[in-house]
Amino acid sequence: MITVENLTKEFKINKKYPGFKGAIKSFFSREYTVTKAVDDISFTINKGEIVGYIGANGAGKSTTIKMMTGILTPTAGTVTVNGRVPYENRQINARDIGVVFGQKTQLWWDLPLSETFTLLKDIYEVPDEEYKKQMTFLSEVLELNDFMLQPVRTLSLGQRMRGDLAAALIHNPKVIYLDEPTIGLDVVVKENVRKAIKKINEVYGTTIILTTHDLMDIEELSSRIIIIDRGRMLYDGNLEHIKETFGSQAEIELITKEVIQLEKLSMASQLERKGCAVTAEENRLNIKYNKNQLSSTEILKDVMGTLDVTDFKIKEVSIEDIVKRIYRNEV
Ligand SMILES: Nc1ncnc2c1ncn2[C@@H]1O[C@H](COP(=O)(O)OP(=O)(O)OP(=O)(O)O)[C@@H](O)[C@H]1O
Ligand SMILES: [Mg+2]
Structure with a gap:
């Protein structure tokens, strides 16, 4: 389903010199530093798996996800998702995947949630019947009905996150990427979001890649974890094994x-x-x-x-x- 082979991403950052003169110098200078955000990572993920992708701040999690979704192009190595290379087929690929970046909403700020959903229905060309069915399912598992008609900017963080999850799932994608889907949520809402994710995986066999700093997410949702540190893969295996070995x-x-x-x-x-x-x-x-x-x-x-x-x-x-x-x- 997903194959990642020797994936590497480098970022070149222009050297910045301080002050006004420095700004001019920086502008004309060609000096830069290179950060290897992702460094030679390989793994495969099967259909229906929930995989926790974890690591410290700056480890390279989001960068990996951005390459898997096609937002970024790798410096070296390859990604294939459902037999396609995401960064080469961004449009077609978008139909198969759903993405939630917990730190940043993808909803339209001034529109009511319900209208965001109808817009997405049109963008993804979801047939009426399917849309109805999916909306019924999503409003139930994510409990959206209380705030469906409110403009997104008036939603609480927990409501917005549930809205974001629903938006990523309108077209019932085969794969969803959740980058910190429980960040900043209170314990109760976290629990609801986890339950919803689990339910979606059970009902549709959706493949889920999840990054989080909350290991409770992992304990409850996935049996497999991939740990990365400074761009490199440290561990790929099940949670139980880690507990047995190091616990x-x-x-x-x-x-x-x-x-x-x-x-x-x-x-x-x-x-x-x-x-x-x-x-x-x-x-x-x-x-x-x-x-x-x-x-x-x-x-x-x-x-x-x-x-x-x-x-x-x-x-x-x-x-x-x-x-x-x-x-x-x-x-
Ligand atoms: N667009 C960019 N330009 C330059 N450097 C970047 C860019 N995006 C990420 N980086 C760098 O790449 C490294 C990995 O960043 P990334 O966002 O993938 O980490 P992360 O594991 O998602 O961290 P966090 O847990 O804090 O979200 C960091 O050192 C970051 O500063
Ligand atoms: Mg990140």
């Missing part, structure tokens, strides 16, 4: 009465020999360990035998932490 990391934090002098503690080096990472700051001791190799009681026994502990807590590593560490190249 065995746990952490204990202890507060002691006295300031800790780590280098004088033989217990610390003992724990390190057992595979723990031990750090201390004033009267706070932090121990990272592998749950499969060591139990928390064992560690606590060791520590409490040597130090006067006043408080402690055991932290399970969340999927969020794991991904953060993957970003930072710690795993």
